[in-house]
Each structure stands twice: as structure tokens, then as C-alpha cells.
Amino acid sequence: MAILEFSTFYKNQLNHKPCQIPSYLSSSFSHSRKLNLKLLPNVSRAKITSGICCSIAPNEIQNPVVTPTDSTKSKPECYGVFCWTYDLKAEEKTKSWKKMTTVAVSGAAGMISNHLLFKIASGEVFGPDQPICLKLLGSERSFQALEGVAMELEDSLYPLLREVSIGIDPYEVFEDAEWVLLIGAKPRGPGMERAALLDINGRIYAEQGKALNAVASRNVKVIVVGNPCNTNALICLKNAPDIPAKNFHALTRLEENRAKCQLALKAGVFYDKVSNMTIWGNHSTTQVPDFLNAKIDGKPVKEVIKDQRWLEEEFTEKIQKRGGTLIQKWGRSSAASTAVSIADAIKSLITPTPPGDWFSSAVYTNGNPYGIAEDIVFSMPCRSKGDGDYELVEEVIFDDYLRKRIKKTEEELLAEKRCTAHLIGEGIAVCDLPAGDTMLPGEM
Amino acid sequence: MAILEFSTFYKNQLNHKPCQIPSYLSSSFSHSRKLNLKLLPNVSRAKITSGICCSIAPNEIQNPVVTPTDSTKSKPECYGVFCWTYDLKAEEKTKSWKKMTTVAVSGAAGMISNHLLFKIASGEVFGPDQPICLKLLGSERSFQALEGVAMELEDSLYPLLREVSIGIDPYEVFEDAEWVLLIGAKPRGPGMERAALLDINGRIYAEQGKALNAVASRNVKVIVVGNPCNTNALICLKNAPDIPAKNFHALTRLEENRAKCQLALKAGVFYDKVSNMTIWGNHSTTQVPDFLNAKIDGKPVKEVIKDQRWLEEEFTEKIQKRGGTLIQKWGRSSAASTAVSIADAIKSLITPTPPGDWFSSAVYTNGNPYGIAEDIVFSMPCRSKGDGDYELVEEVIFDDYLRKRIKKTEEELLAEKRCTAHLIGEGIAVCDLPAGDTMLPGEM
CATH class of the missing domain: 3.40.50.720 (NAD(P)-binding Rossmann-like Domain)
Known part of the structure; x- marks a missing residue:
């Protein structure tokens, strides 16, 4: 693809008239009000003549010819x-x-x-x-x-x-x-x-x-x-x-991290003892922190935390409300720990996953082994060889409770997809999102 | 030293009367309005009786005896x-x-x-x-x-x-x-x-x-x-x-870092080529970034940057105004790079200083080899073996221009000291600070 770094300056920013940009170019302004024009990807060659921007004096434009050679690089x-x-x-x-x-x-x-x-x-x-x-x-x-x-x-x-x-x-x-x-x-x-x-x-x-x-x-x-x-x-x-x-x-890694911390707190252990933590589904209140597959000190969570009511009712809510609680306490959203979780997400892809463990990331569902609808982006358990790539983990178990919750977050994502059909080349959007706000608190 | 963690709660925060704290105790409130009483360092033993805080019901106090054993630790x-x-x-x-x-x-x-x-x-x-x-x-x-x-x-x-x-x-x-x-x-x-x-x-x-x-x-x-x-x-x-x-x-490390960056920019080299950068004196606009002793690629700065006017007039101003420019651009003070410079300051004390190089820190002047007034805290060139300690660098040179500027920042620090005599046990403060604001911009 060719990009033309065609730069000139507006001498008089306030008085400039709108630009007349030819249809085969994209345009943008950068630092110092430089005007950058770029050849669109489907255009192979074009000649730019002076006068395309009314406010630029003709002598500032040197009639460059755009050629689609690989050596034509944009200079950021x-x-x-x-x-x-x-x-x-x-x-x-x-x-x-x-x-x-x-x-x-x-x-x-x-x-x-x-x-x-x-x-x-x-x-x-x-x-x-x-x-x-x-x-x-x-x-x-x-x-x-x-x-x-x-x-x-x-x-x-x-x-x-x-x-x-x-x-x-x-x-x-x-x-x-x-x-x-x-x-x-x-x-x-x-x-x-x-x-x-x-x-x-x-x-x-x-x-x-x-x-x-x-x-x-x-x-x-x-x-x-x-x-x-x-x-x-x-x-x-x-x-x-x-x-x-x-x-x-x-990114669902922040919720994975928060889930690990809450399980550690409840079990009275340090957070490095919690492993195999999956966040399933959408990054919204329908997301499912999976305490069925997660482990504490190598043992299933349910063997360590006997309080089923806490696991089913309080655990998920604690994770969901964490961002909101932080805003209340701290007056700001949790930028620092979000940044840490992005760093963790990258490190998980460039470092081999510890044997037996996995991490959560919302990825494309095509070919997933869990029966989740294809063609959406869904948080699932992943494992990496450290090469930047990952594979989905096969050895997870499900029970009715987990299945039911996964279904609900899947339905939400399918509805979001229908709602944005116009943006993914699937015709006219039909927006039938269920009523109620599923935005995570602290992220408005 | 003995500390007594003597904690009780105000049941009724609003109605509590002022505490009657015996003179051998320091008192403070911590989280949840817990009252902490501590034995002052010069007191070896005391008995605390009930009723020292009028609003605490006598039955909440269990007449603890403070004993100066090492095992008596406060619990944060x-x-x-x-x-x-x-x-x-x-x-x-x-x-x-x-x-x-x-x-x-x-x-x-x-x-x-x-x-x-x-x-x-x-x-x-x-x-x-x-x-x-x-x-x-x-x-x-x-x-x-x-x-x-x-x-x-x-x-x-x-x-x-x-x-x-x-x-x-x-x-x-x-x-x-x-x-x-x-x-x-x-x-x-x-x-x-x-x-x-x-x-x-x-x-x-x-x-x-x-x-x-x-x-x-x-x-x-x-x-x-x-x-x-x-x-x-x-x-x-x-x-x-x-x-x-x-x-x-x-901390004067942020200014040291900024000075290195500005010299690198002017010389057209990467910042890791700049060494031996001293900030002398006060953390204020009287501070002296020392381009006489600093080096670029091992050579004296003046051999690389021939523009003496820039060094004498623009360089120092650029460093001083950096914080102010950042506030203008970014709308906030430079918290991120300040934190980096604090990390750098710590790392410089726990890592051996590279041979021939040094770093700046404002430290106590007693015994300094530069003729700077004793008994103030003054930024000077330091070197560390990586043990947390440091020594002042001997091999620095001075010229009249540098001496004159060091004198000015020294005078300011001596005036600040006279101004705070009451806080350092030197009698009544006499405040004769020179007119004019020497606070660094961006740090108001």
C-alpha cells in the first residue's frame, strides 16, 4: 500500500477554507497543522495537483506524484x-x-x-x-x-x-x-x-x-x-x-485478576495460590467468573471454600462492583490496575503459560470446543507457548449453573452483534438488546 | 522503644469530649476512629488508668500496663x-x-x-x-x-x-x-x-x-x-x-533527568550518551544544572555543544520551565516522570554507580569538599557502591560562572534555614528571603 506524506502548513489557521480533497485520498491534520494526504488502499496511482486546499498558496505545493512502491513509507x-x-x-x-x-x-x-x-x-x-x-x-x-x-x-x-x-x-x-x-x-x-x-x-x-x-x-x-x-x-x-x-x-484480564484476589481473600491465602481462573463471555455485568474450574493451591475452589452461597451470590457481585467501589473510594477509575492487567495480558501471550494453568482473554469464537456461538468475541480460557499466539483450553468442565450463565452472556453478545450489523457488513442493524444496564460500574 | 497499641473505639464520635492524654503519651486516631496511645521515647514505663478519654466508657478500658519490651509492637x-x-x-x-x-x-x-x-x-x-x-x-x-x-x-x-x-x-x-x-x-x-x-x-x-x-x-x-x-x-x-x-x-533527580534529555536533544544524540550531570543546590529556580562537568559521549559538553549562549541562557531555563510547559500541555503535573525519577534515585543508591559517572541528590553538606556552607541540604554529585550509602564526588571543576550561581542557590537555602529556625531548634525564625518567587513552575 502506498502512503503519500504530502505535507504543507496552514499559514493562517483561522482563515483557512475547507479543503477540496480528491476522493482517492484520505486526509488528516497532524502536529503543527501539517496536512497529511494519503492514497486510499484501493487506489494504485494518482497525481496530485496544486490547489486542492484553497487556503494553501499554489507555490507551496510541488505537484508530487504518488507511486505505490514499498519504499514509500509514511513518516509519523x-x-x-x-x-x-x-x-x-x-x-x-x-x-x-x-x-x-x-x-x-x-x-x-x-x-x-x-x-x-x-x-x-x-x-x-x-x-x-x-x-x-x-x-x-x-x-x-x-x-x-x-x-x-x-x-x-x-x-x-x-x-x-x-x-x-x-x-x-x-x-x-x-x-x-x-x-x-x-x-x-x-x-x-x-x-x-x-x-x-x-x-x-x-x-x-x-x-x-x-x-x-x-x-x-x-x-x-x-x-x-x-x-x-x-x-x-x-x-x-x-x-x-x-x-x-x-x-x-x-480485555477481561482485570476481572480475572480481581476474581483471583477475591478468592484468595475468602480462602485466606496469598493471591499467587489461585490458578485456572476463567472469565467467560462479555465484558459486562453478564460476565461469568468461573469458580467451578478455578483452583486454590491446586485444589478445586469448592473444596477450599465451602460457602456455596458466597460463591454463587457474592463472589461475582464483588468483582462486578469493584470498579464502582474504587470510583467511590478513590474518586477516579482504576487506571493503574487496568494498566497492570493489560501488561499481564501481553505477558501471557509472550511467555509460556505455566503447565496446567491458563489465562482469560476474549477472543474470536470460531472453532471453539465449548459449543459457544461462532463469530463473536467471547472471553474463554487460553494457553500460550509464548509466541504471541494462543490456543483454547480443552480440559474444562461445566455444570448446569455455569452453562446457564454462559448462555446469558452469549445472548447478550449476539444481541450486541445484531445491533452493530451495519458496521460488520451484515446489512441493517436490528437492535433488540435486553432492557437493563449491563455496563460494569466504574466504567461509564 | 516501647509503643503501646492501646486501642478502643469512640462509640459516639460526634459527642466525644476532648481527650485528657497524660504527658508521657502521644495520641492519634487511626482508621475506624481507633484511638492509639503511644509511650514517648524518653518514657520507660507507665501505667494507664481508665478515664483518660472522657468519652470512653470506663468498661472499655482494661487498665493496660505499658512495658518497654521489644515485643510490644504497634500493629499497622x-x-x-x-x-x-x-x-x-x-x-x-x-x-x-x-x-x-x-x-x-x-x-x-x-x-x-x-x-x-x-x-x-x-x-x-x-x-x-x-x-x-x-x-x-x-x-x-x-x-x-x-x-x-x-x-x-x-x-x-x-x-x-x-x-x-x-x-x-x-x-x-x-x-x-x-x-x-x-x-x-x-x-x-x-x-x-x-x-x-x-x-x-x-x-x-x-x-x-x-x-x-x-x-x-x-x-x-x-x-x-x-x-x-x-x-x-x-x-x-x-x-x-x-x-x-x-x-x-x-529529590533533584527529575531535574537531572530533564537536563540530560535537553543536552541530548541539543547535541542530536540519544539520552544515554549524557553522563556526569550535576544539579547543584536548591530544588527551586536558583538550582544550577552544571554543563561544565557534564559529558556527552565521554567528552565535555562544551566540546560537543559549541553554542555557549544556549548553554548559559536557554538550557537552564528549559529545565526550569519543563514542569510548567507540561502542565500547560497535559493539564496535570508531571506525576509519571517524577515517579520515574524517584525510582531512579533509589536505584542509584542500591546499584553501584557506573565507573567515572555520578548522580545528583540533595544531601547534608557537612564535610563537603566544595566549600559549600555546612548544615544545609544541597544537591551535589554523588556516587554509590550500591549499599544504600553514597559519597560525594571529588573530581569536579569550577569556573567563576558556576561558582557565582552556586553561591546564589546557597544563599537561598541559608535564608530558608533562617526562616525555619523555630523548627530546627535554632531559636526564633528570622525570615529575610529575597523577594521574587523561586518556586519551580508546575509545582505550585
Whole structure:
């Protein structure tokens, strides 16, 4: 795919007239009001003539010809000290390092990212010999904050962090990305229906899916955090047909972590004693923390915690209400522990899963061994060899109670899918979401 | 030293009358309105009779006798899953770990701590085999937020984090602490004079110094972050005569990091090429980033950056204004990079300094080889063997320009000291601070 970095400046931002952009180009503004024009993926060649933007003087445009050669790369807006080029192979202390990996993050100016980016830069997530290129996606409105984040990353002097760029165009920011962490989403406004939220965020994720399809690494791993994350992930993968559907995740790891902690608390053990914790289904109040398969000190939970009423009634509620309780206590949403859980989700894919254990991630259901409906994104137990890929765990058991609850969260996801049919190429949306709010508290 | 954990509850908080506390006891309230009474360090034995608090019914007091045995320990408020006891020596994967270290943090509910605590818990600061006990100090007002922080630490499942307790009494929270990170401080209100700020925060740091003297580890390392941090550190160490003055630091590492980054940017190199960066003096606009001794790629800065005007005029200003620019861009103060710099400050004391290099920390000036006034806390170049201790670097050079600027920041610190004489046992304060605001922008 060819991208033309066709940049010029608005000399007079206030007086500029709307641009006349030809239909074969996508356009966006970047830092310093530079205008970037890009050839759409289905266009192979185009000639750009002067005058496409009325407010740009003709002599500022040098009639570039866009050619779809591989060497035509977009240049994202590298930031400050990260604009210098470093030859890692030339230096003693860095020559044994791995090849640089590119991590793109949306919602990069938000609070979750403010924790996560520093974790990634420090080496805590990808390891002490993995140099990092961070590409930060924000919005026109958040662009200044994005610069602030880049400045703080500069001031942190992390040796592994070698490239940082910022931008507001996903076609630019996602280019060649090997990991894409989609954290940005519109928050739900007062009185907004879930259907409206699905539509607003669905459109963002459809667009980002198209961008991933066009420019990301062909083996990119995508983790969707912005809510409603399961359906956002489904929309995203449907709009990225050239990337394996298996590579898309929606985050349920925070709930897995919270579930482990609550079981540990109840059992009077440290949290590292709890294993095999599955969160099934949707990232909503219909989600199912599975105490049938989970283990404490290698033993089934039910053998350790005899209080069946607590398990069936209080346990799930505790996890669901945790975010809401945190907002009450702390006045803010749980950005720090969400960032930790994103780091955990990545580490689970790049580290071999301990024998016998598994982790939860919401992934594409096609071919799942549990009888869950195909073609949705559903949280299930996964295991990884540490190569970035995963397989679904076969050895899980079900009882009627678990089946019934899994059915309910499955129905919700199927309804969310019907509600966003227009965004996944399945015709006209029919929105028959069950009444009642299933948004997790603390995530409005 | 004996501490009596003498706890009872106010049944009726609203109607309680003022307590009649005997002079040999200190008193404070902790979580749940528990009343804690403690024997002052100079009292060896006391008998407490009922009725010392008018609002406590006599039958709630069981006439305890305070005895100064070592086994009489205060019990801080352990939080949730961290209340369980773990025998690290009993398990294969933890038995080779080091002995637990206790880190106390004030201002623990604030934004800097919200970044720092997770770094410490993850092992990034003290290493992957160092189990951690975190003791969080907040205020009555921030207590709920402190619980929120502890909950997020629970949900993060960090294997190294084995104990977390929260409290509002420094005598309780600092007990046996080996590292104390004093981040909390009252922010400067609108129109507040620097003298008033020095007094308000000085009182807090005097109290915390007394608490450290009474209960902390005899070899505790203290890093003061709350501003005005140099003078706060001086007040703190003067109130803790039983702890070596050398063990107290005030943080200038963020400025060192920012200075390295700006030199790298100007020279067109990566920031890891900049070494030997000293920040001299006060953490205020009089501070002196030293480009005479700093090196780029092993060469004196002046040989690499020939632009003397930039070095003398723009460089220092860029560092000083960085915090202010960040607030403008990002809308918040630079909590993330401040937390990184605190982590760096700790790591510099527990890791051997690379040969030929040094780091900056504001430390006690007695015995300094630079001719700087004794008995203040002044940022100077330090080197460590990695044992938690440091020595001042001898091989630095001075020119008239550097001397003149060091003199100015020294004068400011001596004036701040005169201004807080009442808090360091030197009689009546005489406040003759020079006119003009020397608070660093972005730190109001």
C-alpha cells in the first residue's frame, strides 16, 4: 500500500477554507497543522495537483506524484529526542538486544495509557532486551496532552525506548505495528442508550480495523480495552479481513485478576495460590467468573471454600462492583490496575503459560470446543507457548449453573452483534438488546 | 522503644469530649476512629488508668500496663489480602528471595504515589528477588483514597508485594521502615508567601522527623519529594537526631533527568550518551544544572555543544520551565516522570554507580569538599557502591560562572534555614528571603 506524506502548513489557521480533497485520498491534520494526504488502499496511482486546499498558496505545493512502491513509507511525527536514529547493533551494550518492536496505543493521552506507556517503556512488559518503538494515537482535541506524554517519556530516560511518535491518524500511527492496544473510546454520556454507545464506538473501531488492515504488520496482535470491548473487537476484526481474526483480543484480564484476589481473600491465602481462573463471555455485568474450574493451591475452589452461597451470590457481585467501589473510594477509575492487567495480558501471550494453568482473554469464537456461538468475541480460557499466539483450553468442565450463565452472556453478545450489523457488513442493524444496564460500574 | 497499641473505639464520635492524654503519651486516631496511645521515647514505663478519654466508657478500658519490651509492637492497619502471613522460606519459588524490605510512603493517595507504588510493587525498583512491605501514609481526608490505592494494589497480583498497610499516623506507618519516601506536602495556596509555605510544610516534616527518630529502622534512607524539599529534608533530619544526617535526601533527580534529555536533544544524540550531570543546590529556580562537568559521549559538553549562549541562557531555563510547559500541555503535573525519577534515585543508591559517572541528590553538606556552607541540604554529585550509602564526588571543576550561581542557590537555602529556625531548634525564625518567587513552575 502506498502512503503519500504530502505535507504543507496552514499559514493562517483561522482563515483557512475547507479543503477540496480528491476522493482517492484520505486526509488528516497532524502536529503543527501539517496536512497529511494519503492514497486510499484501493487506489494504485494518482497525481496530485496544486490547489486542492484553497487556503494553501499554489507555490507551496510541488505537484508530487504518488507511486505505490514499498519504499514509500509514511513518516509519523517522531517526538523530540526520539527523532534521532540509533544504531543498536553498533554498541556493545545494545547489540545483543532483540529487533525493535512497534507498539501502537490509542487513547494514548488518557489515564490508563499514562500508566501503561511507562510500564512498556521500562521493559517490564516485553523484557529487558526488547527495544521499543511507541506510536501514540490521540485526537485533535487531545493532541497537546499527547505531546505532554511524549515529553514525560523523554524525561524518563528509559534506555529501551528508542522511538516515540504521536499522531491523530490511525493509518499513520498503526503502520507496521506489531502490537496495537486500543484503549481509546468515547465514554457513555448521561442518558445514553447502550445501542447508541455501541454505534458511536463501533464506528471508531470499524475505522481503526480498516486502518489496521491497510497498514499494520500482517501478524499484529490487537488488544481492545475501550468499551464495549467485545463487540468493538468484533467490529475491528471484521473490518480487517487480511489479519487473522485470532489475533484480536478484548480485555477481561482485570476481572480475572480481581476474581483471583477475591478468592484468595475468602480462602485466606496469598493471591499467587489461585490458578485456572476463567472469565467467560462479555465484558459486562453478564460476565461469568468461573469458580467451578478455578483452583486454590491446586485444589478445586469448592473444596477450599465451602460457602456455596458466597460463591454463587457474592463472589461475582464483588468483582462486578469493584470498579464502582474504587470510583467511590478513590474518586477516579482504576487506571493503574487496568494498566497492570493489560501488561499481564501481553505477558501471557509472550511467555509460556505455566503447565496446567491458563489465562482469560476474549477472543474470536470460531472453532471453539465449548459449543459457544461462532463469530463473536467471547472471553474463554487460553494457553500460550509464548509466541504471541494462543490456543483454547480443552480440559474444562461445566455444570448446569455455569452453562446457564454462559448462555446469558452469549445472548447478550449476539444481541450486541445484531445491533452493530451495519458496521460488520451484515446489512441493517436490528437492535433488540435486553432492557437493563449491563455496563460494569466504574466504567461509564 | 516501647509503643503501646492501646486501642478502643469512640462509640459516639460526634459527642466525644476532648481527650485528657497524660504527658508521657502521644495520641492519634487511626482508621475506624481507633484511638492509639503511644509511650514517648524518653518514657520507660507507665501505667494507664481508665478515664483518660472522657468519652470512653470506663468498661472499655482494661487498665493496660505499658512495658518497654521489644515485643510490644504497634500493629499497622494491614489491608485485605495483605493481612495474611506468608512464609517465603517455605516455598520453592520464593525461598531464595531476599529478606522483606519495608518501604513507607507519605502522600500515598496522590498522583505521584499512584505511579510510584506500582513500580515498587512490580520489582522494577528493588529488583526481582526483593519482597516488599508497603506502608502508606495518608491524611484523615484522604483515607478512603488510600483504601482505593490498596485495593488496586491487591488487584494487581504482584508476587513480590507481600504486605500493605495504610494509616494516618507517622509513628505507626514509619515503624521499622528501611526506606521512607516523603511525597506528601501541602500545596501552595493562591497568594501564599514562600515563608508561609516553609512554615506549614516545615511543621509536617518536623513531626515526621520526630516519628522517624522514634520508630524507623536506625539505618533508614529518607527521600524527601514534597516541596520545598531541601529545607523540608533539613527540618526532618534535625528532628531525627538518632538517624545519621547522611541518610536524608531531597529529590533533584527529575531535574537531572530533564537536563540530560535537553543536552541530548541539543547535541542530536540519544539520552544515554549524557553522563556526569550535576544539579547543584536548591530544588527551586536558583538550582544550577552544571554543563561544565557534564559529558556527552565521554567528552565535555562544551566540546560537543559549541553554542555557549544556549548553554548559559536557554538550557537552564528549559529545565526550569519543563514542569510548567507540561502542565500547560497535559493539564496535570508531571506525576509519571517524577515517579520515574524517584525510582531512579533509589536505584542509584542500591546499584553501584557506573565507573567515572555520578548522580545528583540533595544531601547534608557537612564535610563537603566544595566549600559549600555546612548544615544545609544541597544537591551535589554523588556516587554509590550500591549499599544504600553514597559519597560525594571529588573530581569536579569550577569556573567563576558556576561558582557565582552556586553561591546564589546557597544563599537561598541559608535564608530558608533562617526562616525555619523555630523548627530546627535554632531559636526564633528570622525570615529575610529575597523577594521574587523561586518556586519551580508546575509545582505550585
